[in-house]
Amino acid sequence: MRTIFERGAAEAADGIFPACDVPVKEAAAWLGADLIRSKPPRIPNTSETTVVRHYTRLCKLNYGVDDGIYPLGSCTMKYNPKVNEDTSALPGFADVHPATDERYVQGSLKLLYELTRLLQGVAGLPAVTLQPVAGAHGELTGMFLFRKYFESRGESRRTRVLLPDSAHGTNPASAAVAGFSVTEIASNARGTVDLDALRAQLDDTVAGIMLTVPNTLGIFEEDILEVTRAVHEAGGLCYFDGANLNSFIGRARPGDMGADVFHFNLHKTLSTPHGGGGPGAGAVAVSEPLVDFLPVPRVVKRRDRYALDWDFPESIGSVHSFFGNVLVAIKAYTYLLQLGDEGLRAVSDNAVLNANYLQERLKRTYALPYDRLCKHEFVLSSEGLAKGVTTLDVAKRLIDYGIHPPTVYFPLIVHEALMIEPTETESRETLDRFAEILERIAAEAREHPELLHEAPTRAPVRRLDQTAAARNPVFTFPFEADLV
Amino acid sequence: MRYIPNADADRHAMLRQIGRSSIDELFADIPPSVTDAHRPLDLPPKSELEVFGELSRLAEANTASGRVPLLGGGVYDHYIPRAVHHIASRSEFYTAYTPYQPEISQGTLTVMFEFQTMIAELTGMEIANASMYDGATALAEAVLMAERIRKRGRVAVAANLFSHDRRVVETYAWAAGVELVDVPFTPTGRCDLARIPEDISAFVVQSPNAFGVIEALDGLKACLGDALLIAATYPLALGILEPPGAFGADIVVGEGQCLGLPMGYGGPLLGLFATRKEHLRQLPGRVAGRTMDADGRIGYTMTAQTREQHIRREKATSNICTNAAHCALTATVYLASIGAGGLRQVALLNLEKAHYLATRIAKLKDYSLVFDGPFFNEFVVRPSGGNADAVRERLEAGGFLVESPRAMADLGVPNALRLAVTERRTQAELDRVVDILGGKR
Numbered sequence: 001m002r003t004i005f006e007r008g009a010a011e012a013a014d015g016i017f018p019a020c021d022v023p024v025k026e027a028a029a030w031l032g033a034d035l036i037r038s039k040p041p042r043i044p045n046t047s048e049t050t051v052v053r054h055y056t057r058l059c060k061l062n063y064g065v066d067d068g069i070y071p072l073g074s075c076t077m078k079y080n081p082k083v084n085e086d087t088s089a090l091p092g093f094a095d096v097h098p099a100t101d102e103r104y105v106q107g108s109l110k111l112l113y114e115l116t117r118l119l120q121g122v123a124g125l126p127a128v129t130l131q132p133v134a135g136a137h138g139e140l141t142g143m144f145l146f147r148k149y150f151e152s153r154g155e156s157r158r159t160r161v162l163l164p165d166s167a168h169g170t171n172p173a174s175a176a177v178a179g180f181s182v183t184e185i186a187s188n189a190r191g192t193v194d195l196d197a198l199r200a201q202l203d204d205t206v207a208g209i210m211l212t213v214p215n216t217l218g219i220f221e222e223d224i225l226e227v228t229r230a231v232h233e234a235g236g237l238c239y240f241d242g243a244n245l246n247s248f249i250g251r252a253r254p255g256d257m258g259a260d261v262f263h264f265n266l267h268k269t270l271s272t273p274h275g276g277g278g279p280g281a282g283a284v285a286v287s288e289p290l291v292d293f294l295p296v297p298r299v300v301k302r303r304d305r306y307a308l309d310w311d312f313p314e315s316i317g318s319v320h321s322f323f324g325n326v327l328v329a330i331k332a333y334t335y336l337l338q339l340g341d342e343g344l345r346a347v348s349d350n351a352v353l354n355a356n357y358l359q360e361r362l363k364r365t366y367a368l369p370y371d372r373l374c375k376h377e378f379v380l381s382s383e384g385l386a387k388g389v390t391t392l393d394v395a396k397r398l399i400d401y402g403i404h405p406p407t408v409y410f411p412l413i414v415h416e417a418l419m420i421e422p423t424e425t426e427s428r429e430t431l432d433r434f435a436e437i438l439e440r441i442a443a444e445a446r447e448h449p450e451l452l453h454e455a456p457t458r459a460p461v462r463r464l465d466q467t468a469a470a471r472n473p474v475f476t477f478p479f480e481a482d483l484v
Numbered sequence: 485m486r487y488i489p490n491a492d493a494d495r496h497a498m499l500r501q502i503g504r505s506s507i508d509e510l511f512a513d514i515p516p517s518v519t520d521a522h523r524p525l526d527l528p529p530k531s532e533l534e535v536f537g538e539l540s541r542l543a544e545a546n547t548a549s550g551r552v553p554l555l556g557g558g559v560y561d562h563y564i565p566r567a568v569h570h571i572a573s574r575s576e577f578y579t580a581y582t583p584y585q586p587e588i589s590q591g592t593l594t595v596m597f598e599f600q601t602m603i604a605e606l607t608g609m610e611i612a613n614a615s616m617y618d619g620a621t622a623l624a625e626a627v628l629m630a631e632r633i634r635k636r637g638r639v640a641v642a643a644n645l646f647s648h649d650r651r652v653v654e655t656y657a658w659a660a661g662v663e664l665v666d667v668p669f670t671p672t673g674r675c676d677l678a679r680i681p682e683d684i685s686a687f688v689v690q691s692p693n694a695f696g697v698i699e700a701l702d703g704l705k706a707c708l709g710d711a712l713l714i715a716a717t718y719p720l721a722l723g724i725l726e727p728p729g730a731f732g733a734d735i736v737v738g739e740g741q742c743l744g745l746p747m748g749y750g751g752p753l754l755g756l757f758a759t760r761k762e763h764l765r766q767l768p769g770r771v772a773g774r775t776m777d778a779d780g781r782i783g784y785t786m787t788a789q790t791r792e793q794h795i796r797r798e799k800a801t802s803n804i805c806t807n808a809a810h811c812a813l814t815a816t817v818y819l820a821s822i823g824a825g826g827l828r829q830v831a832l833l834n835l836e837k838a839h840y841l842a843t844r845i846a847k848l849k850d851y852s853l854v855f856d857g858p859f860f861n862e863f864v865v866r867p868s869g870g871n872a873d874a875v876r877e878r879l880e881a882g883g884f885l886v887e888s889p890r891a892m893a894d895l896g897v898p899n900a901l902r903l904a905v906t907e908r909r910t911q912a913e914l915d916r917v918v919d920i921l922g923g924k925r
Contacts, residue, residue: 001594001782004820005601013823016565017830021911022840027724027832030839031858035698037726041605045823048567055571055595055817062591064579072581079487080579083532089746092543097555098750099887100548101880107545108749121525133617133751134806136793144659173793173803177628178659182798220513252514256521267806271487275810276592277582277770278615279752295655317655321558321620321648321739322750334539340529343485350488352510353498360502373513399588407584410794427489428498454778459587462778469775469787473764475611476601 001061001461004054005044005477013045042479061460062276063404069426069434073377073407073419074168074216076246076268081338084272084331093330098322102307108326109306112299115333116283122245122344123262123285124253130283130324131295135243136170137319138263138282139210141295142239143178144316145261145286146207148293149237152314158207158236164193166217166411171210171241180207187413191217191370193227202230208237213257214244216411216419217370218355218377228258237261237290245269246423247352247376250345260287266325269347270332281328295319350424351376354431358422361435365442369414377421379414386445391416393452394441400451400458401437485529552913553885556862556904557694558619558646558739559747562720562830563908565821568744572814582770582809586785587777592809593784596772599816606722606819607736608729609758613769614786615812616755616804619739620652623688623716625757625768625802626735627653630686630712631662632766632801638663640684640711642675644693647894649716653688673697673855673864677704686712686735691728692721694895695855696838696862696902705732719743719756721860723824723831735759744818745811754811765791768802833907834861841905841914848922854892854900862904864892867921872899875921882920 028036046054063070070077088094096105112130119128132138143161150158161175165184172182183201188194192215209231214220221227228238240259246269254262266272267280274280286294296315297308308323339347352375359378363371366380382391395405395418407419422431444451456462490498495507504510511519530538543549553561572578576591583589583596596614603612616622627639641653643666657664665684670676673695680687687708691699698721705713714735715728720742728736740754741747759767773787793800822830838861845851845865854864867875872889879886892900905914 001590001784003594003598003601004816005598013821013826014829016822016826017563017833017907020833020836022837022914024832024836025839027835030835031698031725034702035725035858037722037724038730040824040828041602041722041727043602043605043819043824043827045825046820048821051817051820052567052571054820056574058591058594059571059574059576060591061588061594062576062580063585063588064576066575066579070581072584075581077581080575081487083536085573085578087536087539087543090540090543092540092546092549094746094748095549095561096546096749097548097553097561097747097885098559099555099557099891100553100749100885101888104548104551104885105546105749107542110545111539111542118525118527121523124521124523133808134804136803136805137617137621140803144655147659169792169794169797169800170803170805172798173796173800176798176800177656177803179661222513222515225515225517248511248514250524251511252518252522256518257515273578273810274581274806275578276580276589276595276813277809278806279617279808279811280806317658318648318651319621319655320652320751321618321753325751326749327746327752330539334535336527337530337535337538338532339485340527341524343529344525346485346488349507349510350490350495353495353507354490356502356504356510357498373510375513395585396587399585404581404588405585424488428494430489456587460590461587461781461783464586464777464783464785465775466785466787469773469785470790473761473788474774475597475771476604477597 003477007046007050007054010045011047011050013047068403069430070404071406071420071422073421074243076421076423078271078423079425080271080273081335084334087334088327088330094327106306109299111333112323112329113301113306115329116299118336119264119283119285122249124255125262125285126288127291127294128283128285129294130329131320132282132284133320133325134278134280135263135265135282136174138284139170139174139241140177141284141319142261142263143174143180145290145293146237147178148316149290150207157205160206162201162206162209164215165413166215167210167212168216168241168243191219192221192223195223195226198227199230202234204235206234206236208239210239210241212241212244214247214375217379218374219370220375224257232258243268244376247348249348250341251348260290266328266332271335272328272331279325279328281325347424354422354424354426358420358431358435362438365439377419379411380418380420381414382416382418385442386449389445389449389452391418394418396455396463397441397452399456403434403437548885551883551885554903555885555887557887557891557902558648559741559750560904561747561906561908562742564744567821568814568817571817577813578810583786586783590783593772595813595816597774597784599812600772602816602819603756603758606719606727607717607758608727609736610761611764612758613767613771615808616757616769617808618753618755619716619737620649622737622755622757623649624653624656626714626737627657627662627686627688628660629735629766629768630714631660634685634712636683636685638665638684639686639688640665640667640680641688642667642690644669644675644695644895645690646694672857674699674857677707684711686714688714690716692718692860695864696859697855697857698725698860701728701731721831723827724835740815743815745814752808752811754808754815764788766801767791769804769807830907837909837914838862838905841917844918845921851921854897861906862902864897864900864902866900870899872901876901878920882916884917
């Protein structure tokens with residue numbers, strides 16, 4: 001892969017900016033020579049033709065939702081409606097500075113206020129902040145809220161957060177950044193929280209529990225009400241990771257299950273694109289006892305005007321420069337308005353149907369450690385497929401068939417895990433073809449395992465040497481001048 | 485609904501195949517009391533045509549977009565070359581996930597590698613990560629990282645930080661139990677280096693700072709002992725300014741919105757994070773590295789992941805997962821489009837135009853510049869007679885957008901306006917500002 005540093009370099013790149021229309025001095029005359037850059041950054045001057053061709057070539061080495069099914073478990077890689085991109089790019093929204101006086105941004109404020117109300121309805125909780133900008137950022141905000149809540153009650157001894165062993169890595173990491181220690185709770189044989197193991201941990205040092213509902217095995221915690229009741233009775237709070245909301249949106253609400261904090265991933269459930277790893281948006285909904293602690297500013301409505309309210313003295317403060325990822329919120333709002341109640345229910349109906357349909361078919365070929373009704377995703381194992389064949393081999397062989405692999409080696413409690421989430425935006429035909437290819441790969445694993453070990457052979461690059469990348473880290477382009 | 489391809493006939497066939505009689509059966513594991521309690525939003529579905537109209541009307545209700553902004557403070561009204569938008573709109577880029585499968589993500593990964601290189605070059609540092617959420621969270625993470633390295637429980641912070649950066653740092657530091665100690669500023673607008681306390685893990689400085697003033701970083705590192713120097717910077721200004729890396733900074737962060745992102749009412753933004761190789765193990769966030777494939781061809785992959793949450797869980801250097809990858813891609817294409825030459829040109833345009841306006845305002849009899857330190861593209865003006873609010877009203881009546889004097893008052897500078905001037909402002913607009921201030925309009 002050639003980088004931009006190996007192209008052009010000294011081409012004509014001028015003509016974007018005009019000549020200066022005010023009288024000019026030398027920069028050093030304004031600032032003094034000491035402040036002036038002594039060595040220019042090595043960013044090549046490249047013509048527009050070269051730049052456009054370089055990045056067009058690079059984009060073709062990628063795989064996106066627009067290329068085909070993207071069954072990454074827990075990532076909800078659903079189709080990203082095009083209209084969302086266009087509404088959020090309207091100049092009225094895009095070209096607004098965050099310090100603009102409220103009277104000139106009534107449109108954005110109204111949208112944020114209305115989206116907040118809709119998300120409160122989806123969560124079944126009384127208040128929402130749009131400030132967090134990613135799922136893990138929402139988790140962190142939730143953990144800050146836990147901290148502040150117990151601080152306000154003089155219960156700072158509550159320093160432990162409980163987590164099932166199937167939790168996403170961001171959960172323990174977020175708890176730790178907020179200053180909590182983490183205690184893992186083992187799952188039971190059915191793949192859900194072991195109530196006895198949970199009760200054994202509940203004492204007055206526990207701040208609460210972080211749950212993913214349904215969990216990362218795609219299994220709904222049938223005992224969810226007992227779990228949240230037990231935590232509440234012990235004086236703790238319940239955090240719900242909303243990564244898997246796609247499986248019950250329009251049918252059930254975290255607030256009715258005992259959630260005190262629930263984070264949305266607008267870039268999963270509400271169809272905004274992942275962008276190759278962000279930006280996302282991680283709105284957080286909270287129960288009544290936590291409302292006063294939400295981040296500032298909050299968007300409020302005063303008669304028919306919308307405003308930013310900073311006056312919440314008990315707030316945890318701010319977690320983002322301004323009001324969160326507003327342009328992402330606009331995409332989510334566009335999506336919600338189109339779907340309405342009917343559409344939201346159709347989302348979970350079809351997401352869950354698609355997953356169960358695939359699970360039933362694929363369990364004939366691949367091991368299914370937890371063989372039961374799933375929600376929007378399920379976890380297979382490549383164990384026992386063929387001697388010496390790993391999940392990584394299966395994943396890389398899928399690439400040869402032009403399909404993005406599922407999430408692999410997660411959750412950690414399943415060996416050789418393949419975590420599959422088809423989402424509702426895939427057709428039956430696509431699911432059939434995906435299953436057929438996985439079946440073909442299983443046959444290849446037995447008959448021609450070398451096809452899997454060597455895969456991918458049809459991708460832009462073959463398998464990359466991860467060990468060398470870690471052992472000999474090269475994070476920046478090695479300019480020739482630095483090599484001598 | 486056209487985002488859900490399956491028709492009723494498909495659903496029936498699928499249910500039959502899995503031995504279920506209805507969709508409801510698939511939800512039998514949710515407690516009935518929970519599903520019974522569900523209430524709809526009272527939101528009827530709408531067509532794309534209707535929704536696009538509704539959103540267009542909301543966008544038009546933002547009357548700000550027809551006005552001329554003199555707003556800055558971390559987010560600026562810069563020009564974005566049109567090619568940047570066209571490239572960033574390629575759905576192969578924006579509909580991809582985090583590049584967990586490098587063989588079909590070489591586009592994203594190569595751009596990440598280019599981005600890291602460009603940020604390291606700009607800031608004068610050895611390595612950069614693949615992005616943070618925004619400048620404020622990047623700064624907060626820098627404080628946590630420095631505290632992990634030096635473990636003194638105390639970090640000194642210049643009092644002339646942007647307020648939004650300061651607020652986020654406070655939240656993170658509170659939770660981590662890190663004490664923040666203020667370092668005041670002098671009449672130059674620069675922080676008072678003589679007032680940096682001892683026994684700190686790090687000192688946080690911003691340059692240009694909340695008053696637009698460029699800090700004197702030369703020699704600063706030497707007076708910190710072994711405390712780390714964290715510098716927050718404005719990457720576009722580094723087209724002409726000596727970067728913090730050249731002055732020995734240990735961590736350089738910044739807000740990358742100026743590199744080709746729309747202002748977007750403050751989000752999405754782009755957090756920049758650069759440091760030195762010796763601190764790699766404490767670096768938060770993702771990083772792409774160069775390696776070889778099985779045939780010996782160069783390729784890129786996410787690496788150094790043993791620092792990250794999906795491997796290290798509660799012992800990770802940060803909880804960050806999703807970052808601002810697409811914003812980083814946009815910034816990369818922006819920088820590639822304008823090149824080092826264009827970056828210098830646009831930085832000079834900002835500098836010259838801001839100085840033109842500041843010089844003319846300073847000559848008006850009722851106005852003065854509050855600080856006399858060197859500045860880049862924004863500065864603080866004080867009208868005599870304590871009427872900053874009224875001056876702002878006059879400018880707004882003239883079609884400009886100006887930040888409330890509260891912003892400066894919050895930093896201990898009452899009755900003052902911060903004005904920012906970018907390459908987009910014309911001489912005619914700046915002359916009009918002067919005329920309004922001078923009472924000629």
